[in-house]
Amino acid sequence: MANKFIKLTVIYIFGIIVLVWLLFPFYWTFLTSIKDPKEIIRVPPLMWVSEPYIENYILAFSNEEFVRGLANTVLSSILALLVSLGLAIPASYGLARAGRGIRIRGKDSLYFTFITFRMLPVFVFIIPFYLLYRSLGIFDTIGGLVIAYILIDLPLAVWFLTGFFEDIPWEIEDAYVMDGYPRTKAVMNITLPMALPGIVATAIICIIFTWSDLIFALTLTSKFAKTATYTLLGNITFTQVKWGELCAQIIILSSPLLVFSFYIQKYLVRGLTFGVVR
């Protein structure tokens, strides 16, 4: 009994330390975003505010460059995600199903190739990409950014979804076929709905990666297609750092992901453990 109590206490203390360590920066960002300029530079800083100062948020939304950046982030992330899922769902289904009814030559090497793209650091790509994009004329375009983001999303999606598809008992799909329905219908009516939690989790993880991307945006865009992460840097000028506005923009940029992740927590945990265990 006492032993269990000690164990739980240790777990809770450790958990609280980790939580503070993870959440404090976020809290500080939020706090700064609702402080007025004088309070931001006050020494020693206050750990709370008595009266929220929302001017920073009004400024952020009236900042044309930031709003366009936000739109670019949303657009490029979602387009890249849709294309990636469109390719990854059939690919993963095939990889998982290979050897059971369908044949894929070199299945393992194919799968490994997908994963390898994920292992390479992004910095390997950026210089060739920059040169390539310049000569192809897709530099600083949403389309160009989407192509780069597919490179992030696709391997991740194939990796996760293959695990999910492998975990679905194939007999259910086969039984549906034996009940007199064509295979395509069996996939649409049986297998895909069963894989939905996995697909949702995969989508969220992909979105998180592209949403927070800075490297590709910084290298492959300059003006028109700048994403929100890029435009955030505009708050750091030669003469000053606009801390209030910067923090407000960070909160605006990250809140959709936060809300999203909160709602699909259970899928997310399942999705994450799937990829790791396999």
Added chain:
Amino acid sequence: MDFLYIENLTKVFGLGTKNEVVAVKDLTLGVKKGEIVALLGPSGCGKTTTLRCIAGLETPTSGRIYIDGEDVTNQPPSRRDIGMVFQFAVVYDSVSVYENIALPLKAKKISETEIRRKVKEVAEFFGLSNYLDRKPAGLDIATRQRIALARALAKEPRILLLDEPLTPLDPLSRVKLRVDIKRLQKEKISTVIYVTHDQSEAMTLADRVAIMRDGKLIQCSTPENVYLTPADTFVARFIGEPGMNLIESKLIVHQGDAFINVGDQSFKLCSEADLKVKKVEDLILGIRPEHIDITDQPADLQGTVTFVEIHGNRSLVHININGNDVVVKHPTVFSGKINEKVWIRLQRDRIVLFDRETGRNLELKEASEHA
């Protein structure tokens, strides 16, 4: 041609790769209308692959499959009109039991009243009438498997394929469902292919048992034939509990009589005129444990009792005869002692002789006779 005819079926997985696996090799099998044929064999022998080829879930590497005289080898499963039940009880939890059973009928596009009638009928057969309106979630495995069976049967398929449907069930409901399947075949007269690794299931259910090993069909015959005249030593040992006794011996013909030599012992098998096999010196003598009698009078062979298992009022007696462990099913509790010397007598008409090199039954001409 038989109702279902499988001709030289071969299925290779991973053809041309280093992981190439020959699952089924040159299998030919005919099944008559209304017959239950059990595909029996150890796991990995290719029985499920054969079934999936019949279903159309796998494409044969070579060979053809005919149903009712029609070549269906390249037809998709949905057009073959076959029902199938899997080891894993497939039930759609999101819809009611009624909808589950009605699903294949809806694919056939028949009228709603007709569907209602057929579902009711088949549900009654499997004792599911009370469950029709509820969802299957929470039902036990045996009931779920009944739903799967009802669904496969509702559309009155030309052939019903059962892939170890009883394996996940507890022993009691296994026996109950086994009776149902037998009754189903009697009343509905559908042709059934039944895959199992459980010989008692195969022997009790099937009209004919097809025994497979390493992708090849070894023997296909009635349960009685398979039991009494196995095609080779594998079948002899695989069928029966315990399997057939296999004793290394020699066949000697001397002065018009045929003798069997086991080590330094010898007994007269029959007269040379009655000998059904061509003279092969080295062979394996096979005899079932219940076809041996233990006696204290001098008989065919003498050995030492090594071990006795008592099963209620019967006993299994292990006797060492010149290094061969021979098991005898004794009809009463065996009263003898361990290490005691006893005589055994082999029932002559139950002795089966196998070639020692190939293991084949020397009296059977063809391995897979279609009797």
